[in-house]
Amino acid sequence: MSEKKGSVFNRRNFIRASVLGSIGAYSYARWVEPGWLTITEKDIVLPKLPPALDGVVIAQLTDFHFQPDRDESLIADAVAAVNAHQPDLIALTGDFITESSKVFSPLMQVLSGLEAKHGIYGVMGNHDGWSQRPGFYRQGFQEVGMEFLTNRGSRIELRGESLFITGTDSVWSGKVDAAACWKGHRDEPVLSLVHEPDVFDHLRPNHRIDLQLSGHTHGGQCRVPLIGYAPVKVRYGRNYIYGEYARDDSKIFVSRGLGTVGQRVRFACAPEVAILTLRSA
Ligand SMILES: [Fe+2]
Secondary structure: OHHHHHHHHHHHHHHHHHHHHHHHHHHHHHHHHHHOOEEEEEEEEEOOOOHHHOOOEEEEEOOOOOOOOOOHHHHHHHHHHHHHOOOOEEEEOOOOOOOOHHHHHHHHHHHOOOOOOOOEEEOOOHHHHHHOOHHHHHHHHHHOOOEEOOOEEEEEEEOOEEEEEEEOOOOOOOOOOHHHHHOOOOOOOEEEEOOOHHHHHHHOOOOOOOEEEEOOOHHHOEOOOOOOOOOOOOOOOOOOOOEEEEEOOEEEEEOOOOOOOOOOOOEOOOOEEEEEEEEEO
């Protein structure tokens, strides 16, 4: 009899603890982690990088999904964190907005504080393309002295070497034109900016990519702690979810980004500023 009472008591306690645990986990994912900015500092070895470019620092911000009156301080903190690392280049890899393009201008006001020695480059995300054509974003970038690459490449000179930066359209809301991106490329290293990471598999076989930077997946947005498994997959973001991956001499880095879509929840997958230092082999 007492054993039975004990088991009911334990079961009730277990249920109560489970409910309280679930409420606690949800509250954390809903109210704490989405505003908890993290800085990832990482060396990325690129086998074909000229030694003179060893140490070049690239800061990446992605997937803002900006909402005024909610996100200004998070983005301002990200801008300050980037500037503190004095990057050579800054990559903004898309999804500036979620639905209304009216929020793009207020976002650019905050992002206009970014500083980089050799330029700030942006590309389309799928949400950007569902709202406006690339010219809309290009104009906003030009107004604050940044460059927006849509199916286009740009060569920059630094440390006595060349670096070719390509930027694609979104594969989901637009069309990727690889020939246009790589037009004018000679034999210099290529930094490829593509919102959706899985495009890597289509571009890499026929085009030189030393490093692709992508976002789109939000790193899974909610992950299983410790093992990092992300159960929710998004179209064009199934093969590369978060972090660094290598395929032959090409690397891809996928950032968790800053914002969220749908329910504003993140779990074991906090907003991220990525500070990447290129290393020659
Ligand atoms: Fe996206």
